[in-house]
Structures are given as C-alpha cells and as structure tokens.
Amino acid sequence: KLQEKPKDSGKVTITKTFDFAGEEIKVTKEVDSNSKEAKSFLKQQEKLQSAAPASLPTVSGVKRPSGMSSLLGKIGAKKQKMSTLEKSKLDWENFKEEEGIVEELAIHNRGKDGYIERKAFLERVDHRQFEIERDIRLSRMKP
Numbered sequence: 001k002l003q004e005k006p007k008d009s010g011k012v013t014i015t016k017t018f019d020f021a022g023e024e025i026k027v028t029k030e031v032d033s034n035s036k037e038a039k040s041f042l043k044q045q046e047k048l049q050s051a052a053p054a055s056l057p058t059v060s061g062v063k064r065p066s067g068m069s070s071l072l073g074k075i076g077a078k079k080q081k082m083s084t085l086e087k088s089k090l091d092w093e094n095f096k097e098e099e100g101i102v103e104e105l106a107i108h109n110r111g112k113d114g115y116i117e118r119k120a121f122l123e124r125v126d127h128r129q130f131e132i133e134r135d136i137r138l139s140r141m142k143p
Helices: 036-054 067-075 084-099 102-110 115-141
Strands: 011-020 023-032
Touching (some): 011 036, 023 036, 023 084, 084 102
Antiparallel strands (some): 011 023
C-alpha cells in the first residue's frame, strides 16, 4: 500500500527538510522499518496522502479557502529550524561517511588513546594522589 516501505530490505528512507540560516537543508536517514521513527514517519505519510484528495472541494457550494493567504500557507509551510549544533553534527557525520573514517574513529576511540579512557586515567591518578596526601596528613597528626 505504501511506496516508502521496501519489503525486501527492511529499511525505510526518511527525508526531512530543515531551515538553517535561510537555506533549505535536506537530511536523509535510513532506519529499520520496525523502529518507532519509521512507523511514525509512515503514519504521517499516510495522513498526508489521505488528506490531499479530501481537501479538494467537490461541490460548487462548498466555501473555498480565499486568496493569497491560503495559497502562501500551502507554499510556504513552515520548516523546522535547525540549530548550529545540529548542523555541525550533521556536517561531521557526512564528513566521516565521505572520507570513510567511521570504523577508524571507532577503533581509535576504543583504544588507550580515546578521550574517555584518558579522562578515567586522570581521575584515577587524581584519586590516588588524594589518598597519598591524606595518608601523609594523618601520619603527621598522630605524633
């Protein structure tokens, strides 16, 4: 019934349009057809397809939406705005895919050179240093 739902691959391609700094940005994402996001997207597409034919007046006595405001409302439907942070994230994801460095970055971040590993190491060193200083202070207090 729906054309967006391929039955053989199990993936749904979702395209969203955002407004960023006066430009129209299209974000295309491929998700599993069983995910919540895919189901909500397909329901939304169904509603849009069923609402389009119903909006056309069939009887001449039906009041039609008047003038430019309705026409501009249909043409210039508001797009979601994209923040600078979201745009930067999108650009970084696209760069990683274009350069083919996704796996390399994942491997690098898992190793000892990763940011999280360095932060954990520094935290352990700081805790050990605190314990050593505490032991020295306690040993000086007893005599």
